[in-house]
Amino acid sequence: MSVLGGLASSLWLRILAIAERRLPALTRLRQPESLPILLNRRRIYVLPSMFGIGMATLLVIMQLGALNYSNNPALLLTCMLAAATWMSLFAGFRTLSGLALKGVTASECHAGGMMQLEFRFEGGERMRSGLRLNCADVSTAFCAPAHAEQRVLMAIPAQKRGWWRPGRIRAWTDYPLGMFVLWSWLNPDLAFLIYPQVEPSPPPLPGNPSHGQGVPAPGREGDYAGLRDYRSGDPQRQVAWKASARHGSLLVRETEGQVDENLFLSWNALAHLDHEHRIRRLAAWVLVADAAQLTYTLELGNAQIGPASGTAHRHACLRALALIPDAPE
Structure with a gap:
C-alpha cells in the first residue's frame, strides 16, 4: 500500500x-x-x-x-x-x-x-x-x-x-x-x-604587522594593564573587589594579554589556501576577534574594512566575505 x-x-x-x-x-x-x-x-x-x-x-x-x-x-x-x-x-x-x-x-x-x-x-x-x-x-x-x-x-x-x-x-x-x-x-x-561557512578549528589569530608580535588570547596571564568593567564570562579571580567597592560597580583586572590590538586579517596573506578555504578562514577569524571584543581590520585585496569592532563591524566583514565572487573555473 x-x-x-x-x-x-x-x-x-x-x-x-x-x-x-x-x-x-x-x-x-x-x-x-x-x-x-x-x-x-x-x-x-x-x-x-x-x-x-x-x-x-x-x-x-x-x-x-x-x-x-x-x-x-x-x-x-x-x-x-x-x-x-x-x-x-x-x-x-x-x-x-x-x-x-x-x-x-x-x-x-x-x-x-x-x-x-x-x-x-x-x-x-x-x-x-x-x-x-x-x-x-x-x-x-x-x-x-x-x-x-x-x-x-x-x-x-x-x-x-x-x-x-x-x-x-x-x-x-x-x-x-x-x-x-x-x-x-x-x-x-x-x-x-x-554568510560564509566558518572553518571548524581555525588557527590562532595572525600577528599584528605594526607591532611585530602575535595577538594573545583573552584571559592569558601577563603584566598588569589596568581595570575595566566586568563582562559576562570573566573569571571571578580577576575581579578587583576593593576597587569595585570604591567605584560602586564590578571592575576586572586586565592583563596585557587582554588588551585589544589592531588585527589585520588579510586576504593576500592566505595565498597558500584555495579560494573558498580563504573565505572560511577569514570568517572564522572575524568571529573569534568579535567574541574577544578586539579591534580588527579586514583586508580583501584593495578593499579595507575597519579598523573597528562591534556587531555592525562584524556584519560588514561577513557581508563582504559572503559577496566575494566565486573562483573562476
Missing part, C-alpha cells in the same frame, strides 16, 4: 508540474511581488485530491446501485454525501481567501547551517485552520487566528553563501475533509544574505 501511495503521489506531482507549464493561469504568478500579499479568488486554484477522486468514484457506484434497485434511502444517502463533499470545497476556499502575508524575516546564518525564516500571516475576520506552507522543499502546518497575526517559523538549509531568494512559496490546504486540494503561490520580492 505504501508503494502504491508513493507512486500515486509522484504521479500527482507530475500532473501538477505539467499543468503549471501548459496553463498560463497557473504560471502568471511567477513574478516577484511586494509585500503584503493578499490571497483573493483570482489566485486560488483547486483540484480534487486522490482521496476525493476515490470518493467521487464510490458515489457514482452508490448512485447506480440505488437507481438500479430503486432504493430511495440509498439514493438519499448518496445525495447527502455528495452535497457534503461539494460543500467542503467552499469551506476550503474560504480558508485561503483573504489570507495575507504581511512580512518575512530571516535569522543570521552561515552556509552549511539552517536559516530560520519567520512568516507573518494575518487571517482577517475569521479563524483559518488546516493551512500548509511549502518553501524550498520544507513544509509546515499552521493556523491563522482571527484579528491577529500568526508567526510561522521554518528552518531552511543554507547551502551556499551569498544572496538567497525564497522563490515561489506554496500556501495550500485540504481542509476540511481532504477531498480537494486548494493552493496559491506567494512570490515575495525578498532576498536574504547567507
Whole structure:
C-alpha cells in the first residue's frame, strides 16, 4: 500500500508540474511581488485530491446501485454525501481567501547551517485552520487566528553563501475533509544574505604587522594593564573587589594579554589556501576577534574594512566575505 501511495503521489506531482507549464493561469504568478500579499479568488486554484477522486468514484457506484434497485434511502444517502463533499470545497476556499502575508524575516546564518525564516500571516475576520506552507522543499502546518497575526517559523538549509531568494512559496490546504486540494503561490520580492561557512578549528589569530608580535588570547596571564568593567564570562579571580567597592560597580583586572590590538586579517596573506578555504578562514577569524571584543581590520585585496569592532563591524566583514565572487573555473 505504501508503494502504491508513493507512486500515486509522484504521479500527482507530475500532473501538477505539467499543468503549471501548459496553463498560463497557473504560471502568471511567477513574478516577484511586494509585500503584503493578499490571497483573493483570482489566485486560488483547486483540484480534487486522490482521496476525493476515490470518493467521487464510490458515489457514482452508490448512485447506480440505488437507481438500479430503486432504493430511495440509498439514493438519499448518496445525495447527502455528495452535497457534503461539494460543500467542503467552499469551506476550503474560504480558508485561503483573504489570507495575507504581511512580512518575512530571516535569522543570521552561515552556509552549511539552517536559516530560520519567520512568516507573518494575518487571517482577517475569521479563524483559518488546516493551512500548509511549502518553501524550498520544507513544509509546515499552521493556523491563522482571527484579528491577529500568526508567526510561522521554518528552518531552511543554507547551502551556499551569498544572496538567497525564497522563490515561489506554496500556501495550500485540504481542509476540511481532504477531498480537494486548494493552493496559491506567494512570490515575495525578498532576498536574504547567507554568510560564509566558518572553518571548524581555525588557527590562532595572525600577528599584528605594526607591532611585530602575535595577538594573545583573552584571559592569558601577563603584566598588569589596568581595570575595566566586568563582562559576562570573566573569571571571578580577576575581579578587583576593593576597587569595585570604591567605584560602586564590578571592575576586572586586565592583563596585557587582554588588551585589544589592531588585527589585520588579510586576504593576500592566505595565498597558500584555495579560494573558498580563504573565505572560511577569514570568517572564522572575524568571529573569534568579535567574541574577544578586539579591534580588527579586514583586508580583501584593495578593499579595507575597519579598523573597528562591534556587531555592525562584524556584519560588514561577513557581508563582504559572503559577496566575494566565486573562483573562476
